Amino acid sequence: MSDLDGPALFPPNSAILKESAYPHLKGWRGGVSYMGMEIGWVVIATFLASAGGVLGALAMRADKPGRAAFFWMSLAFGAQLMALGWRGGLRGQCPLGDVGEVCLFLAWSLTLFYLVTGTTYRLSLLGVFTAPLVIVLQLIALVPGAFDTGVVRADSVDAWREAHTSLSVLSYGALALAAVAGVMFFVLNYRLKAHKFGGGLVHGMPSISRLVQAMARIALVGWVILTAGTVAGLLMPEGNFSIHLMVATITWVLYAVLLGIYFVRGLPGRQLAIGLTGLFVLSLMVFAKL
């Protein structure tokens, strides 16, 4: 590939590029920078997710819930994949090396679980509630400096570390979606309790029972993946008990307690929703601080 070639979708997988990925390719080529390719895809993904959120909300307002949100979020998912693929190619490993990549991976994971769950549970409005969180995560990724520019391509890859980071962030996608379902529950619960039935919101939403079921099951899936991620973390060769791993383990325990109480003893839907949204926000804040 010569310098004059147009931009590739993914960076060339060359063993020569070790110190810094493609320093000779920095700058603009035909209007698109190699280093900025992921930014382009994230911008596209953000526009697509916005379209999904806005069109879904408009359909909800008109009391005609359809597949608009699902369609646009599917496209956003594709754009996220392209961005992650590009960053993964740069790093030669799972793209979870900086804030931008973590946010993007989390947004991708959240979208993935929405696409799977949204159709399974027929939660057509879940997309409307998911899109804002996806957009926020991607906007954080777009903040200048969020993506490292001097990415060093990995010499070797530690499978346990890769499994730990990717499974942990993947699990947070599911746990984020459970929190989103929790927010939907708050909205519907408030309106049903306050006898406010007007508008398309109540009409288009799934039932309380279905939301509680979705919250619990999605969180359980997230917890199972988090379990695998935490175990992989403990098996890392330099498996010293890092602060990250410790927080991940505490998070795992808290989710285990919450889900254990729900499945064994039972829990009112509102308390489950508070637990899931609270735990997700709290763990996200702790990880951001770290």
Place this chain on the structure above:
Amino acid sequence: MKLVCLGLNHETAPVGVREKFALSDHALDREIENLMASQDVEEGVVLSTCNRTEYYAVVNGGSGIGELENWICEQRDYHGSREGVFYQYEARAAAEHLCRVASGMNSMVLGETEIFGQVKKAYQRSLEGGATKAVLNKLFQRAFGVGKKVRTHTAIQEGATSVAGASVELAEKVFGRLHGSSVMVIGAGDMSRKTARALQSRGASSVMVTNRSFDKAVDLAEEIGGRAVPFQGWEEELAHLDVVIAATGAPHFVVKPQHVEAVRRKRKFRPLIMVDIAVPRDIDPKVGEIEEVYLYDIDTLQEMADQARKRREEQLLLCETIIREEIDKVTLPAVND
């Protein structure tokens, strides 16, 4: 040839008059035969429901709608006042009226769906009896198409317009499908019966009835295929229920917060919907403060029903437009001339 429609319904005639013109299935066949025996009638369909009796006929030019009215009153041996009792439509107006009837726009409960099947059945009888030909065949087929279009393109049948229907709608908002759900009816009155039946029609499988007078509970339970529970022990059943309908004549609260609090753990905090259709109320409003309880009283249900009715009425203009457009497409001399 001319299309005519002559009829009476709940808006024009009291039940005492309507029942005089109502026709059983057997009488309906004979009525069509008699109608077709007239030299002036080319085609005919007779529609008879509890709220209306209507004659659609294609008559020869000489015969007017007055002759048809005289004939019908003679057949039914009706000698009372006819003023304002009958309505009459000719040609295009008759075709549009048929479309309104098939769409449920002319029904006592605006937008109800049962009438569509009744019109279809009436047409089928005439068709099988050889009483319909080119005009009525084409017109009724068009009316069925219009009826479907009105229901799919407008919100004429959306929302529950009765207290019982509103209860079902709310229960579905909490539980989704009601298949397999358990219902308890406290009180054995008419409202209890209607609401229990409405829930059963949506899949509620287990219905328990409790009442101070156990005999009445047994009667209602037998009628709706449920199970009677002694009034002294109704609280024990609360642990297994999804929906509670309260409609007793008690002057004080029958269901109190402690009743629900006692079974919350046993219920694993599952959602519970409580519908209080009694005045004075049977369920203490404090019960609604329990997290997993969704409590609705008669005012809320009535308001829901009123809003649904209003929304349906707002659709009438749109329905009329659809009917006009569809009738414009009909090219029949008996309708257009």
